[in-house]
Amino acid sequence: MEETKKKGFNTSSNSYTILYSVVIVVIVAFLLAFVSSSLKPQQGENVALDKKKQILAALNIRDIDGAEATDIYNKVVTADKVIDRNGAEVEAGKQGGTETGFLCNSASMKEGKLALYVCNVEGETKYVIPVYGMGLWGGINGYIALNADKQTVYGAYFNHEGETAGLGAEIKDSRAWQDQFKGKHVFAEGKDGVALSVVKKNEKTDPSTQCDAVTGATLTCNGVSDMLKNCLGEYTKFLTSK
Amino acid sequence: MSLFSKENKAAFTNPLNLDNPILVQVLGICSALAVTSQLKPAIVMGLAVTVITAFANVIISIIRNTIPNRIRIIVQLVVVAALVTIVSQVLKAFVYDVSVELSVYVGLIITNCILMGRLEAFAMQNKPWPSFLDGVGNGLGYAYILVVVGGLRELLGRGTLLGFQIIPQCVYDAGYINNGMMTMPAMALILLGCVIWVHRAYFYKENN
Numbered sequence A: 001m002e003e004t005k006k007k008g009f010n011t012s013s014n015s016y017t018i019l020y021s022v023v024i025v026v027i028v029a030f031l032l033a034f035v036s037s038s039l040k041p042q043q044g045e046n047v048a049l050d051k052k053k054q055i056l057a058a059l060n061i062r063d064i065d066g067a068e069a070t071d072i073y074n075k076v077v078t079a080d081k082v083i084d085r086n087g088a089e090v091e092a093g094k095q096g097g098t099e100t101g102f103l104c105n106s107a108s109m110k111e112g113k114l115a116l117y118v119c120n121v122e123g124e125t126k127y128v129i130p131v132y133g134m135g136l137w138g139g140i141n142g143y144i145a146l147n148a149d150k151q152t153v154y155g156a157y158f159n160h161e162g163e164t165a166g167l168g169a170e171i172k173d174s175r176a177w178q179d180q181f182k183g184k185h186v187f188a189e190g191k192d193g194v195a196l197s198v199v200k201k202n203e204k205t206d207p208s209t210q211c212d213a214v215t216g217a218t219l220t221c222n223g224v225s226d227m228l229k230n231c232l233g234e235y236t237k238f239l240t241s242k
Numbered sequence B: 001m002s003l004f005s006k007e008n009k010a011a012f013t014n015p016l017n018l019d020n021p022i023l024v025q026v027l028g029i030c031s032a033l034a035v036t037s038q039l040k041p042a043i044v045m046g047l048a049v050t051v052i053t054a055f056a057n058v059i060i061s062i063i064r065n066t067i068p069n070r071i072r073i074i075v076q077l078v079v080v081a082a083l084v085t086i087v088s089q090v091l092k093a094f095v096y097d098v099s100v101e102l103s104v105y106v107g108l109i110i111t112n113c114i115l116m117g118r119l120e121a122f123a124m125q126n127k128p129w130p131s132f133l134d135g136v137g138n139g140l141g142y143a144y145i146l147v148v149v150g151g152l153r154e155l156l157g158r159g160t161l162l163g164f165q166i167i168p169q170c171v172y173d174a175g176y177i178n179n180g181m182m183t184m185p186a187m188a189l190i191l192l193g194c195v196i197w198v199h200r201a202y203f204y205k206e207n208n
Helices: A002-007 A014-058 A066-076 A106-110 A175-179 A218-234 A236-240 B006-016 B029-034 B039-062 B069-094 B096-102 B104-111 B113-123 B128-158 B169-173 B185-203
Strands: A077-083 A089-091 A114-121 A124-134 A139-146 A153-160 A197-199 A210-212
Touching (some): A014 A153, A066 A077, A106 A124, A139 A218, A153 A175, A218 A236, B029 B185, B039 B128, B069 B113, B096 B104, B104 B113, B128 B185
Parallel strands (some): A197 A210
Antiparallel strands (some): A077 A114
16 A cells, blocks of 8 residues: 555545545445435335235235236225224225225334224125234234134235244245134134134144144244234224124 | 456456356355345345445445555445445335345345455455456356356256246156255255365366
């Protein structure tokens, strides 16, 4: 680096070093802020589209691409309602809606604003309920579709942020694993609280509400069970009302 | 010096074969193992690394004479981190499903040894144009190994390439089954070992 001296800077002086780092950091900060804000709308669309696909996946409508997903979502989802813990409707939502229940997240669930997607699949009413929880390494979430009796599971989809590939990530990747939720019951006869859960094969006592856990992913599966218990529990009044 | 002088050509072609970052220097194999279970993420990852090495090399090369020696690694990291963040944002905006699949590995490009190695070893001493060629060469040298391993794993593990069924149904009917082991990271290591072995045996001649 001897050649730099001829330019008149002393590039190893303290003031130059400090000034240099300040300038480069400010330039980079502005650049990143600009990129982030200019790409945000596009990214938001992608996230919304992904959410629609997940809701449809819970209704067993899978392997569809972007444009199709929006069309089907608009057709299938008759209302994205918001209800409260007593099962009363807070906001009605609308056909193919993305502005009321669709905007709810785990924080609004804690406030008692519960999203409920009322759907119509081949003439039958289905309810899709979003669930949020913690896996082993990060957040997990999912959508549970129920039949019109609000008791029998029609389909389920789970997603995760950073579970181990091949183990915890199976809750998202394994369709067969998600399919075993079909036909299970949310509540067990004569018992309080949500019974739908994931347990080890040899600890299964009630095959009508319990699903097999993923081998080697006990902590993730416990997370799934807790998630179902907590989140579906919030909907108890709605689900038990006739 | 002309644009494609002997030295410049060497800067571009050496990393493809004689000085391949993965095969010879064995750098950056962490991400090479992790993202190669299918062909598509392997291609995207390869392209992302190529773009980032090329531009990071050029930027560092342009400002190489102004960088204070004591904080040069930090300056290199800032440049790389900024580029990686931009690439990750672009992926999220335009190929969302791929960015979900690559998840943390895009962020981990920052720590990819190939990048820091090239910046420190080449861009700090060379002019922008040779640095650009060196970056593209190293990126492509990394990318084509990823594509080979990713292609083999997807073909043998799922019978598909880029999601299209390659192995016909009649072969399955005759009793062939996909090798599930191929989708595991461990097989990537073994396959990569085989690729390095073949390369050493047939294509690589020791310089001395």
